[in-house]
Amino acid sequence: MTGLRADARRNREKILAAARELFREQGTAVALDDIARRAEVGIGTLYRRFPDRDALITDVALEGFETGLAALEAARAAGGGPVAVLDELFRRVVEQRDRLVMPLIGGPVVRDPRVRGLQRTILGALEEVLAEGRAAGVMRADVTAFDLIGAAAMACRPMPHLPREAAGALAARHVAVYLHGLRPQGALALPDMVEVGEYLGLD
Amino acid sequence: MTGLRADARRNREKILAAARELFREQGTAVALDDIARRAEVGIGTLYRRFPDRDALITDVALEGFETGLAALEAARAAGGGPVAVLDELFRRVVEQRDRLVMPLIGGPVVRDPRVRGLQRTILGALEEVLAEGRAAGVMRADVTAFDLIGAAAMACRPMPHLPREAAGALAARHVAVYLHGLRPQGALALPDMVEVGEYLGLD
Amino acid sequence: MTGLRADARRNREKILAAARELFREQGTAVALDDIARRAEVGIGTLYRRFPDRDALITDVALEGFETGLAALEAARAAGGGPVAVLDELFRRVVEQRDRLVMPLIGGPVVRDPRVRGLQRTILGALEEVLAEGRAAGVMRADVTAFDLIGAAAMACRPMPHLPREAAGALAARHVAVYLHGLRPQGALALPDMVEVGEYLGLD
Amino acid sequence: MTGLRADARRNREKILAAARELFREQGTAVALDDIARRAEVGIGTLYRRFPDRDALITDVALEGFETGLAALEAARAAGGGPVAVLDELFRRVVEQRDRLVMPLIGGPVVRDPRVRGLQRTILGALEEVLAEGRAAGVMRADVTAFDLIGAAAMACRPMPHLPREAAGALAARHVAVYLHGLRPQGALALPDMVEVGEYLGLD
DNA sequence: CATGAATGAGGGTTCATTCAT
DNA sequence: TATGAATGAACCCTCATTCAT
Numbered sequence: 036m037t038g039l040r041a042d043a044r045r046n047r048e049k050i051l052a053a054a055r056e057l058f059r060e061q062g063t064a065v066a067l068d069d070i071a072r073r074a075e076v077g078i079g080t081l082y083r084r085f086p087d088r089d090a091l092i093t094d095v096a097l098e099g100f101e102t103g104l105a106a107l108e109a110a111r112a113a114g115g116g117p118v119a120v121l122d123e124l125f126r127r128v129v130e131q132r133d134r135l136v137m138p139l140i141g142g143p144v145v146r147d148p149r150v151r152g153l154q155r156t157i158l159g160a161l162e163e164v165l166a167e168g169r170a171a172g173v174m175r176a177d178v179t180a181f182d183l184i185g186a187a188a189m190a191c192r193p194m195p196h197l198p199r200e201a202a203g204a205l206a207a208r209h210v211a212v213y214l215h216g217l218r219p220q221g222a223l224a225l226p227d228m229v230e231v232g233e234y235l236g237l238d
Numbered sequence: 239m240t241g242l243r244a245d246a247r248r249n250r251e252k253i254l255a256a257a258r259e260l261f262r263e264q265g266t267a268v269a270l271d272d273i274a275r276r277a278e279v280g281i282g283t284l285y286r287r288f289p290d291r292d293a294l295i296t297d298v299a300l301e302g303f304e305t306g307l308a309a310l311e312a313a314r315a316a317g318g319g320p321v322a323v324l325d326e327l328f329r330r331v332v333e334q335r336d337r338l339v340m341p342l343i344g345g346p347v348v349r350d351p352r353v354r355g356l357q358r359t360i361l362g363a364l365e366e367v368l369a370e371g372r373a374a375g376v377m378r379a380d381v382t383a384f385d386l387i388g389a390a391a392m393a394c395r396p397m398p399h400l401p402r403e404a405a406g407a408l409a410a411r412h413v414a415v416y417l418h419g420l421r422p423q424g425a426l427a428l429p430d431m432v433e434v435g436e437y438l439g440l441d
Numbered sequence: 442m443t444g445l446r447a448d449a450r451r452n453r454e455k456i457l458a459a460a461r462e463l464f465r466e467q468g469t470a471v472a473l474d475d476i477a478r479r480a481e482v483g484i485g486t487l488y489r490r491f492p493d494r495d496a497l498i499t500d501v502a503l504e505g506f507e508t509g510l511a512a513l514e515a516a517r518a519a520g521g522g523p524v525a526v527l528d529e530l531f532r533r534v535v536e537q538r539d540r541l542v543m544p545l546i547g548g549p550v551v552r553d554p555r556v557r558g559l560q561r562t563i564l565g566a567l568e569e570v571l572a573e574g575r576a577a578g579v580m581r582a583d584v585t586a587f588d589l590i591g592a593a594a595m596a597c598r599p600m601p602h603l604p605r606e607a608a609g610a611l612a613a614r615h616v617a618v619y620l621h622g623l624r625p626q627g628a629l630a631l632p633d634m635v636e637v638g639e640y641l642g643l644d
Numbered sequence: 645m646t647g648l649r650a651d652a653r654r655n656r657e658k659i660l661a662a663a664r665e666l667f668r669e670q671g672t673a674v675a676l677d678d679i680a681r682r683a684e685v686g687i688g689t690l691y692r693r694f695p696d697r698d699a700l701i702t703d704v705a706l707e708g709f710e711t712g713l714a715a716l717e718a719a720r721a722a723g724g725g726p727v728a729v730l731d732e733l734f735r736r737v738v739e740q741r742d743r744l745v746m747p748l749i750g751g752p753v754v755r756d757p758r759v760r761g762l763q764r765t766i767l768g769a770l771e772e773v774l775a776e777g778r779a780a781g782v783m784r785a786d787v788t789a790f791d792l793i794g795a796a797a798m799a800c801r802p803m804p805h806l807p808r809e810a811a812g813a814l815a816a817r818h819v820a821v822y823l824h825g826l827r828p829q830g831a832l833a834l835p836d837m838v839e840v841g842e843y844l845g846l847d
Numbered sequence: 848c849a850t851g852a853a854t855g856a857g858g859g860t861t862c863a864t865t866c867a868t
Numbered sequence: 869t870a871t872g873a874a875t876g877a878a879c880c881c882t883c884a885t886t887c888a889t
Contacts, residue, residue, distance in 0.1 A: 040851085040852070040888090040889070041889090042852075042853085042888075042889085043851090043852060043853090046852085046853080062265060062267070064265070064267055066878080066879060066880085067879080067880070067881090068878090068879070068880085076853075076854090077853055077854040077855060078854085078855070078880090078881080079852095079853065079854055079855065079881090079882085079883085080852075080853050080854070082880090082881065082882080083851095083852070083853075084852095087880095087881090088880090175415075178411075178415065181408070182408070182411055182412065182415070185397075185408040185409075185411075185412055186412055186415075188397065189392040189393065189395065189412060190392065192392065192395050194388075194391065200432055201432045203432075204429060204430065204431060204432040205384070205385070205388040205432075207428075207429040208381075208385055208388075208428045208429055208431065209385065209388055209389055209392060209416070211419075211426070211428050211429060212378075212381065212385070212389075212416055212419040212420060212428070213412070213415055213416050213419055214419070215419035215421075215424075215425050215426070216414075216415040216416055216417070216418035216419025216420070217415060217419070218424070220423065220424075221418075221421070221423075222418050223414070223418070225411045225414050225415070226407060226410040226411055226414060227407065228407060228411065229403055229404045229406075229407035229408075245869090245870095246869080246870095249870090269861080269862060269863085270862080270863065270864090271861095271862065271863085279870080279871085280870055280871040280872055281863090281864090281871080281872070282865090282866090282869095282870060282871050282872065283869085283870055283871070285863090285864075285865085286869075286870080290863090290864090291863080446867090446868070446872085446873070447868090448867080448868090448873075448874085449872095449873060449874090452873085452874085468671065468673075470671070470673055472857085472858055472859085473858080473859070473860090474857090474858065474859085475858095482874075482875090483874055483875040483876060484859090484860085484875085484876070485860095485861085485862085485873095485874065485875055485876065486873075486874050486875070488859090488860065488861080489872095489873070489874075493859090493860090494859085581821075584817075584821065587814070588814070588817055588818065588821070591803075591814040591817075591818055592818055592821075594803065595798040595799065595801065595818060596798065598798065598801055600794075600797065610835060610836065610837060611790070611791070611794045613834075613835040614787075614791055614794075614834045614835055614837065615791065615794055615795055615798060615822070617825075617832070617834050617835060618784075618787065618791070618795075618822055618825040618826060618834070619818070619821055619822050619825055620825070621824075621825035621827075621830075621831050621832070622820075622821040622822055622823070622824035622825025622826070623821060623825070624824075624830070626829065626830075627824075627827070627829075628824050629820070629824070631816075631817045631820050631821070632813060632816040632817055632820060633813065634813060634817065651848090651849095652848075652849095655849090675882080675883060675884085676883080676884065676885090677882095677883065677884085685849080685850090686849055686850040686851055687850085687851070687884090687885090688848090688849060688850055688851065688886090688887090689848080689849055689850070691884090691885075691886085692848075692849080696884090696885090697884085
């Protein structure tokens with residue numbers, strides 16, 4: 036990744052960008068030939084860099100998680116209370132949902148230790164925000180970091196039958212209502228949480 | 239559908255059930271051979287009943303919309319105010335999300351007039367519930383029927399990397415927070431809604 | 442193999458014949474497309490009948506062993522002493538070496554239980570011939586059935602750089618000298634035999 | 645070959661050794677990448693030294709023929725009558741059959757004039773041995789140098805399904821019987837020899 | 848000179864679709 | 869009508885070969 040020749044690194048980036056786009060548009064089963072074509076490289080180049088489909092999916096997902104973590108850190112750095120942090124975080128999540136392909140991805144990704152590390156870091160930071168919110172009495176006590184991750188995943192899912200900006204607007208509105216619902220006033224208890232640890236391979 | 243011989247109708251049902259399962263498990267691009275095999279009919283039989291993949295997808299989606307409409311009608315019939323209706327509706331939606339494959343489906347479905355009719359009916363009924371809720375001061379004025387459909391779609395999406403019951407719990411909790419967020423108290427304005435009419439082919 | 446539809450069985454035979462020819466001409470790595478083309482069937486038909494290259498190789502080899510066993514039985518049926526039997530056997534082997542692709546084949550074939558059964562039968566029959574020859578004092582005591590199989594394998598090997606009839610003549614002459622060498626008179630001891638049992642998976 | 649820089653010559657040798665091994669293990673169709681990898685040089689280096697696959701095959705074959713000629717000369721130098729010479733020659737052939745890849749090789753090799761020269765030399769020397777043997781009455785009159793080359797070729801062929809030492813023992817035993825068969829006593833006439841001249845490109 | 852990145856043709860395999868039984 | 873055999877286009881992947889570093 037770092038020791039690559041200049042042209043090789045450039046190609047790697049082009050391939051990842053093309054994969055990101057096509058995964059969103061057509062799912063991760065899209066033809067690798069198409070990815071190579073959109074990236075304007077030969078199919079052999081794609082295979083040299085990513086030995087199989089999973090390697091490509093994993094790296095796209097990895098960048099997604101990195102983007103997610105960066106969004107969270109930026110939201111915290113922007114200051115404001117925990118409510119403002121989540122508002123800002125989800126604003127960025129919806130805005131950058133093209134890069135957050137994360138929720139598209141099935142099982143294999145989870146196995147990658149780099150992904151697991153990022154997931155752990157993100158979960159930890161979210162827990163801190165939630166703890167602040169609970170302490171300040173502005174967030175329900177029963178919502179967990181897993182719930183927030185799940186909400187982000189749902190909001191990022193592509194809706195292929197909707198035009199892009201409509202899907203964006205719908206996601207933004209959905210998230211706004213959801214965040215509004217995080218306030219504790221008059222809330223009924225949530226259904227029980229089930230063990231989601233293995234989502235992270237944290238067990 | 240109705241004028242079919244008994245065994246032919248039985249085959250049709252077996253095929254639809256198999257398709258529903260496999261669409262959820264593997265997406266709508268799953269091999270038709272696999273569907274025929276799981277349905278325990280020959281591939282030729284599948285083709286006799288459903289001339290192409292889209293016909294099968296359409297019929298599965300149609301059943302999904304019918305299930306959704308039935309859930310809505312049952313929720314209204316159960317009585318209670320508009321809040322109770324939405325609670326009950328979404329409870330059923332999450333519970334029966336296996337059949338609500340609707341949100342899995344891309345563009346082609348929209349073209350079918352039967353689907354459009356069902357969508358119109360569902361949207362109309364949802365608007366009525368929302369109107370009641372607004373009149374009673376228990377629902378935000380700026381949430382639309384489209385938002386509710388969108389929320390249902392997001393909640394129904396399969397999360398293939400999560401074990402089934404974990405995904406169900408996450409969806410139920412998400413929906414609970416979302417519905418809580420529908421209350422008007424202290425709500426900030428939602429982002430603008432964009433025209434989603436073509437989602438229904440209503441334009 | 443037996444329960445096949447008439448046209449399906451016809452295709453199966455055409456594919457096996459084409460494979461036999463091309464394996465000899467170009468080795469077992471020959472393009473399967475080429476086999477399908479020579480057999481005048483679609484590539485899909487080939488794959489329906491033989492799920493992978495090994496399945497095809499195995500079946501070709503199987504027919505080879507059946508041919509070999511038939512040659513041995515015919516040679517014995519023709520009567521004459523053990524020397525005449527081996528003469529006749531090897532005459533047939535060289536003559537039909539196109540079908541005796543057996544020696545072309547590497548490891549995977551051995552695993553097939555049908556192949557192992559044939560190998561056992563052939564070895565047993567060869568031992569009987571050798572025993573008769575030894576009893577009559579016309580065959581070296583130290584030659585084994587494995588040696589005879591090995592000799593047949595060597596003689597059947599294609600020599601792609603030689604024109605077909607030249608290779609045949611060379612093989613026939615080689616075999617003649619070899620058989621002549623089987624006589625006990627004045628023979629020096631053979632080098633030790635090494636365990637070849639696993640060739641048959643007999644261990 | 646001679647005017648090469650020291651490191652270049654070292655690379656050349658490493659490539660030839662790797663090719664010899666892999667040709668025997670997997671045939672001459674083995675991937676050139678694999679040869680470069682086993683030789684621990686870049687693929688570009690291999691191509692600089694050997695412009696195409698045939699050049700590499702030719703050089704490996706050339707070394708094989710040189711090895712064969714050396715074995716023949718050593719056998720003659722060891723003294724003893726013609727029978728002893730052939731015994732010693734074939735002992736060496738079986739022993740060094742790894743280097744005698746010659747019989748693996750198809751048509752292209754023949755074209756190289758250096759190979760043809762070696763073949764002619766070897767054939768000539770073999771004829772001399774046979775002539776001595778015939779004169780001494782210890783060798784059949786109808787066996788030719790071509791037959792001996794053919795016997796060597798058959799004995800050198802790899803038998804990939806047999807463990808290495810078993811294949812060696814089988815070859816040694818086969819050769820012993822064959823050489824025993826070369827004696828004239830009581831021999832029946834051999835089948836006619838066909839013109840094999842073009843094997844050498846001597847026509 | 849050595850290296851290894853890039854290329855794309857070609858072979859392996861799957862699967863949607865047609866059609867003979 | 870039900871079946872499953874046949875077909876071939878399209879996708880996956882490898883590897884010979886060229887060329888920039």
